[in-house]
Amino acid sequence: MSTQPIGIFDSGIGGTSIFKEIKILLPNEHTIYLADSENAPYGNKTPEEILQLSIKNTELLLDMNCKLIVVACNTATTNAIKMLRAIYNVPFIGIEPAIKPASLSSKTKTVGILATKGTLSSELFHNTTNLYRNDVKVIEQDGDGIVPLIEAGKTLSYEMKTLLTSYLKPMISANIDYLVLGCTHYPYLIPLLQQMLPNHVKIIDSGEAVAKQTKAVLTLENLLNTEINMVTHKFYTNKNPQVLCNILDKKYNVEVLEF
Incomplete structure (x- = not known):
């Protein structure tokens, strides 16, 4: 499992601020990022809606064989992470205001x-x-x-x-x-x-702290990637990909995916 990717999801492009910190601290880890921009913002939705969107994103990342999931959204963390941890047998990293x-x-x-x-x-x-x-x-x-x-x-x-x-x-x-x-x-x-x-x-902001917690949990669970290979970072969005492209390094491709 150690070579499997870290999954990251957010209600759009904001979680890329977390991705960038994780990439700095864990340069050997593969990642998959989901930008649920079609449903942004999560902050105005009901707790039930936020939970269902979080479940949808989680299941897609698990289908992509992610070994750990970073809920790179404060609203999803505060409203859904407790239930996600109860439902799924995979480590979750959440984000709380500092x-x-x-x-x-x-x-x-x-x-x-x-x-x-x-x-x-x-x-x-x-x-x-x-x-x-x-x-x-x-x-x-x-x-x-x-x-x-x-x-x-x-x-x-x-x-x-x-x-x-x-x-x-x-x-x-x-x-x-x-x-x-x-x-x-x-x-x-x-x-x-x-x-x-x-x-x-x-x-x-919480970016650096989240990256440190991600590393700590991967270490504790013996999930750190120790293989020296070409690291891949995949990005998916369900809306216009250009906004996500604009804030990422030009070497990354953004794919449009219905989810």
Whole structure:
């Protein structure tokens, strides 16, 4: 099984931010990436819909012989990963907003989190936030509209800047010193966010931590690929492939697949 690929799925192209971190830390691992852009964003769907989409993606990756599955979507993690682990006999790596490091490091005792409605309203998110909140004020902001703009290739557009201005204003007024990105699409906004936020505000996403956890689980389960072969990275989408192509290295091909 060690030579089988790592499966990664997201509600579109955002999870490629996780793929890039995994590729850096685990350069010997094959990967298969599913961009469920046809159903993006997951954040506005019901928990039942999110679970069914997650099951669909998981079963497709298992059909492709994946040895481990990274749920590269905060909304799918917080709403579905518990059930996925109960149903399938394969390791799952999930993604949670990095509330813990932000809360522990904050000097102003105020942190902001930009996430989808599906993540912010989930039981897992509330449990995690309450665990690490302590005396820190957490300002939650639903990033409604961000994912569709990124999926449409409008990451640096006027519409995006206008949207982010309205979302960041209350956080800046409250003197946050950390902004937690609670969606794997959002790291692609970091250059823009750095321009819009005061210099002292640090931005945290979960990509590196997820890659480290993936390596730890593969090591624990004796699933690390120790063969030195040509590594393959396959990408599938069920919508316009051009947006995914635009953020990937040109050496990668993106195939359109109905799922």
